[in-house]
Amino acid sequence: MKPLLSLVDINKYFGDVHVLKDISFTIEQGEFLTLLGPSGCGKTTLLRCIAGLETVNSGDILLGGRSIKGIAPNKRNVNTVFQNYALFPHLNVYDNVAYGPRVRKAMREVDLKKRVGDVLDLVQMVGYEKRLPHQLSGGQRQRIAIARALINEPAILLLDEPLGALDLKLRKHMQTELAHLQKKTGTTFVYVTHDQEEALNMSDRIVVIDGGEVQQLGTPRDIYNNPSNLFVTTFIGDRNIMQVEVVEIGDTHSKVKLGDHIVSIRSPHKQPLQAGKPAIMAIHMDKMRVSCDPVPNALQGEVRSIHYAGSQIRIELSVDHKAITVVEYQKTECECREGDLVFIAWEEHGAILLSLEESWLEGEI
Numbered sequence: 001m002k003p004l005l006s007l008v009d010i011n012k013y014f015g016d017v018h019v020l021k022d023i024s025f026t027i028e029q030g031e032f033l034t035l036l037g038p039s040g041c042g043k044t045t046l047l048r049c050i051a052g053l054e055t056v057n058s059g060d061i062l063l064g065g066r067s068i069k070g071i072a073p074n075k076r077n078v079n080t081v082f083q084n085y086a087l088f089p090h091l092n093v094y095d096n097v098a099y100g101p102r103v104r105k106a107m108r109e110v111d112l113k114k115r116v117g118d119v120l121d122l123v124q125m126v127g128y129e130k131r132l133p134h135q136l137s138g139g140q141r142q143r144i145a146i147a148r149a150l151i152n153e154p155a156i157l158l159l160d161e162p163l164g165a166l167d168l169k170l171r172k173h174m175q176t177e178l179a180h181l182q183k184k185t186g187t188t189f190v191y192v193t194h195d196q197e198e199a200l201n202m203s204d205r206i207v208v209i210d211g212g213e214v215q216q217l218g219t220p221r222d223i224y225n226n227p228s229n230l231f232v233t234t235f236i237g238d239r240n241i242m243q244v245e246v247v248e249i250g251d252t253h254s255k256v257k258l259g260d261h262i263v264s265i266r267s268p269h270k271q272p273l274q275a276g277k278p279a280i281m282a283i284h285m286d287k288m289r290v291s292c293d294p295v296p297n298a299l300q301g302e303v304r305s306i307h308y309a310g311s312q313i314r315i316e317l318s319v320d321h322k323a324i325t326v327v328e329y330q331k332t333e334c335e336c337r338e339g340d341l342v343f344i345a346w347e348e349h350g351a352i353l354l355s356l357e358e359s360w361l362e363g364e365i
């Protein structure tokens, strides 16, 4: 099947600054795809290039197989929802939502009335037609901004941090609502966020971007469990990152040395590992377990401090003079005490071995 949207070798400069570097990937019809990366990595610029609000210096953008590079934003069959919603302050909810079809003279008022009713129903805002934007809460304004975009039935809805202005509770609620809405309408969503949890919760696939380059593209599960490089490893999930020495390389697992310990760790990627050379062992904090009794394939360390924080226990330890953190859930009491020498094991899939990239100096780890 032909992809809905193809980005082909996109490069974008602002003056001398190379903001997007050889970006290539495709987006399928009906997909919820998230562009995820730290502030300044180029997510918004890429979204704006797709919207036609920025021009690319080289490369092509194909919608349904046809280049849209030279086509004006309002002729592209894509709509954007911005973080600040950009509602017309002097128009009520009904007129805000009806704005697009009216400008395009797309339908008669009587048909428009039904259509506005349908999209307001979709975003659960029926009954608010006469309110002005300032008479709505942040979450309600956000829903109207989405309704105003959806009424145009765009091939793709572009969303630039649309939940950024909401408080945490409402943000979580809207995440679920947005994901449902996307599945219900079947509209293709391209969503920008710097919030990994939001991306992992909502997306079918995630494009992780850093420094204007795609670092990894995959399902949330794949990106969480199998980061392809050190950037993704440190950016997604809370992990302990430890420099180790490679002892023996296997197909799926390798043996590594950390201080006096030799342990086996999952090494599924085709990483350029070399026996005798340093590498990075990365383990999710919440996939590690602390035990007073010896357990196989474990590190040994000293308990430095124990913090009881609601549903979780955070245990700070020292392993080979390096600080690591273990987060345990579903326990009310830690079986060890500060100062104890303990064994630290982990769930196999929570750990991964990566080659040490040159840019990662010893001091950074």
Ligand code: ATP
Pocket (backbone or CB within 6 Å): 014, 019, 037, 038, 039, 040, 041, 042, 043, 044, 045, 046, 194
């Ligand atoms: P954030 O999460 O903070 O919004 P982002 O990943 O969306 O960040 P962009 O807004 O795409 O990042 O910006 C990428 C880079 O391009 C940044 O270094 C930014 O300063 C620069 N930039 C963005 N817009 C312009 C512009 N109009 N002129 C010059 N530089 C720009």
